[in-house]
Amino acid sequence: MLEKLLITGASGGLGRICRESLKPLAKTIRLTARSGLGDAGENEEIVYGSLDDPEALAEIVEGCDGLVHLGGQATEAKWETIRSANIDGMVNLYEAVRLSTTKPRIVFASSNHTIGFYPQSQRLDTRSPVRPDGYYGVSKVFGEALASMYYDKFGIETAAVRIGSFAAAPENYRMLSTWLSHRDFVQLVARIFAVPVLGYQVIYGASANSAGWWDNSAVSFLGWQPQDNAETYRAKVEQLVPRPSAEEPIAKYQGGIFCADPILKD
Ligand code: 15L
Numbered sequence: 001m002l003e004k005l006l007i008t009g010a011s012g013g014l015g016r017i018c019r020e021s022l023k024p025l026a027k028t029i030r031l032t033a034r035s036g037l038g039d040a041g042e043n044e045e046i047v048y049g050s051l052d053d054p055e056a057l058a059e060i061v062e063g064c065d066g067l068v069h070l071g072g073q074a075t076e077a078k079w080e081t082i083r084s085a086n087i088d089g090m091v092n093l094y095e096a097v098r099l100s101t102t103k104p105r106i107v108f109a110s111s112n113h114t115i116g117f118y119p120q121s122q123r124l125d126t127r128s129p130v131r132p133d134g135y136y137g138v139s140k141v142f143g144e145a146l147a148s149m150y151y152d153k154f155g156i157e158t159a160a161v162r163i164g165s166f167a168a169a170p171e172n173y174r175m176l177s178t179w180l181s182h183r184d185f186v187q188l189v190a191r192i193f194a195v196p197v198l199g200y201q202v203i204y205g206a207s208a209n210s211a212g213w214w215d216n217s218a219v220s221f222l223g224w225q226p227q228d229n230a231e232t233y234r235a236k237v238e239q240l241v242p243r244p245s246a247e248e249p250i251a252k253y254q255g256g257i258f259c260a261d262p263i264l265k266d
Contacts, residue, residue, distance in 0.1 A: 002026035002193060006064040006104065008051070008093070009071030011036035014109065014166055014185075018068055019044075021186040025066070025193055032060050033071070051089030057096035066193055067104040069093060076134045078264040086139035094150050103156055107192050108147055110160040110202070112178060113137035116255020118213075120177065124254075125215040126202040133255035135263070144202065151200035159192040161185075163205040164214075170230040172241050174256045177211045181228035184208075191224040213254060 005026035009015045011033035023029060023043065030045040031037050040046045049056035051071055061067070071093075073085040097103060115124055116133025132138045140162075147158035164178030165171075166185060184207045192198060204214035207228040216224070244251040253259040 002066040004028045004030055004045075004064045004102075005066040005068065005193075006030045006032065006061060007068045007070060008032050008060075009069070009109075012070060012074070014070050014163075017182050018070065018186070018189070021182070022068065022189060025190060030060070030064060051092055052084055054092045054095065057092050058099060061093070061096040061100045061102075061104065063102055064100070064104045065102050066107075067097065068107045068109075068189060070109045072109075073136065073139070076136045076258060076261040076264060078266065079135055082135045082139045086136070087142055090143045090146050094146055094156070097156055098150065098154050103154075105193060105198060106147065106156065106158040107189055108143055108158050108160045110144055110162045111137065111140045112162050112164050112204070112206075113255050113258050114140045114144065114162055116253060116258050118254045119252060120174075120213065120254055122254075123213055123215060124204075126204065126218045133253065133259045134261050137255065137258065148200045157198040158200050159198060160200070160202050161188065161192075161205040162202065162214075166205070170233045170237055172250065173237060173243060174250050176230045176234055176237060177206075177209055177213055178254075178256075179207050179209055179228075179230040179233075180205045181207045181226075184226040184228050187226070188222075188224050191222045195222055 007018050010031035028043050032047050037046045047060050049060050113133050114130050114137050116137050117131040130141045132141050144160045150156040164180045165175045166180045170179040201219050203219050208226040209230040249260040250256040
């Protein structure tokens with residue numbers, strides 16, 4: 001069991017699920033975000049702070065032996081926003097980890113948008129070259145590279161989880177391939193902290209979807225066996241959502257509509 005597990009971005013959708021479900025992994029859960037965390041529950045600590053504040057981060061990270069990094073910008077945005085949250089913010093966070101006495105093992109919420117421009121007809125494994133679909137995807141590629149370097153140089157271990165579509169249930173045709181259920185994500189995080197040696201790993205964060213595109217066999221040592229399959233929801237999706245034409249980005253590319261995002265300016 002971990003002594004203290006830090007969750008960044010704890011007020012977001014993924015953060016709220018982790019706040020409840022990751023409790024059994026640690027004696028204490030430390031939650032951080034800029035705001036919106038409410039009152040601390042049993043075995044919880046709340047520390048507000050921002051990824052652009054290295055001094056605050058040093059205090060937030062100190063004493064933690066596990067870290068789930070969900071903070072940062074989670075969709076396409078103008079470059080300044082991406083750079084501040086996902087480039088500078090990642091450097092600030094990894095520096096805080098390097099300089100801490102506890103050097104937590106890290107789960108980094110990377111994204112399928114690191115490989116978003118691959119066609120949906122192609123199956124990928126964790127060694128496939130990246131093909132980001134926007135500034136957001138590029139920033140996650142940077143985050144993965146940074147984590148890899150901090151492992152090789154300083155031995156700080158990271159699992160970069162390329163999350164597909166984290167949701168209670170699949171909501172469209174693409175999500176029949178990309179869906180990651182709440183319970184499968186929670187079980188993946190538990191396995192990442194359970195293995196004696198992690199190193200630096202890339203993992204596709206998707207449930208056991210029959211229509212999935214991603215092969216995690218290189219990280220089978222984690223012993224993660226996703227339980228859910230988006231196929232269970234196919235009939236519901238077919239009933240509720242019009243089928244897109246094969247030429248629409250959502251049906252063509254693994255990153256879906258992110259591939260059609262323009263370069264955003266003010
Ligand atoms: C992501 O990386 C986003 O954070 C999330 O909002 C979804 O759009 C997801 O990818 C997805 O591709 O479905």
